[in-house]
Amino acid sequence: MIVVTGATGNVGRPLTQALAEAGEQVTAVSRHAVAMPEGVRHVAADLAEPAGLAPALDGAKALFLLLSGDLHAPDARPADIIGLAAARGVPRVVLLSSQGVATRPLGPSRVAMRAVEDALRESGVDWAVLRPGGFASNAFAWAESVRTQGTVAAPFGDVGVPVVDPADIAEVAAACLLDDRHAGGVYELTGPEVITPREQAKVIAGALDSPVRFHELTRDEARSMMTRFVPIELADDTLDIISAPNPAELRISPDVERVLGRAPRHFSSWVTRNLAAFR
Secondary structure (H helix, E strand, C coil), X not given: CEEEECCCCCCHHHHHHHXXXXXXXXXXXXXXXXXXXXXXXXXXXXXXXHHHHHHHHCCCCEEEEECCHHHHCCCCCCHHHHHHHXXXXXXXXXXXXXXXXXHCCXXXXXXXXXXXXXXXXXXXXXXXXXXXXXXXXXHHHHHXXXXXXXXXXXXXXXXXXXXXXXXXXXXXXXXXXXXXXXXXXXXXXXXXXXECHHHHHHHHHHHHCCCCEEEEECHHHHHHHHCCCCCHHHHHHHHHHHHCCXXXXXXXCCHHHHHHCCCCCCHHHHHHHCHHHHC
């Protein structure tokens, strides 16, 4: 049985589906009960209280650990989840980390995530670490304004990074959960091309066959919006990257293709699959 945390999110949902379709027994963990694929067990738990996860870990052969935004706050203790998994006899943990651990190691949220990675390495379980860059699914933040106003609003409109499709992250995660060859692997996950917010807006407009206007936010405006959902440290670290990515953050990583045997999906593929959200 494989435990998937964050099972209702952009990575956890396709991962849960892929594991179920592969014939694996899956326990999906999220804060609130939602519909799950047939045969998938759901456990409601808040990872901020790791003890609540204990029943889901009994008999598990692997854990996919995805930390929600509040678990990046300075007073959070996400490493306790790894300790709990090891104590319950879970032999493998795959951690969704962040590219910034390597490219911006001194950012406050990156320091905290590095500590989680270190705790995993020292836990005694088999492990793999996934370090994605920016997510294509961040474009969901524009869905309502596209539907109602035909507008995309974002900062740094002409600064791009190689955003990765969460479906690719999920497929790499499944491989790491199921295949012993990936034990001890650290995988940097990016898309196949650098793409700016303004270019993303054009892709959405093309898919809709309808005009979409781009409105550039100031950093302060973007920060104010982001801190409604994530800790201020994570918002500032993210804005530092997307305002001035360094060469390592602009690099197209080969790791998706190395694990999956195919090139990563383009942003246009993500838009096509999720176009209903923008109509």
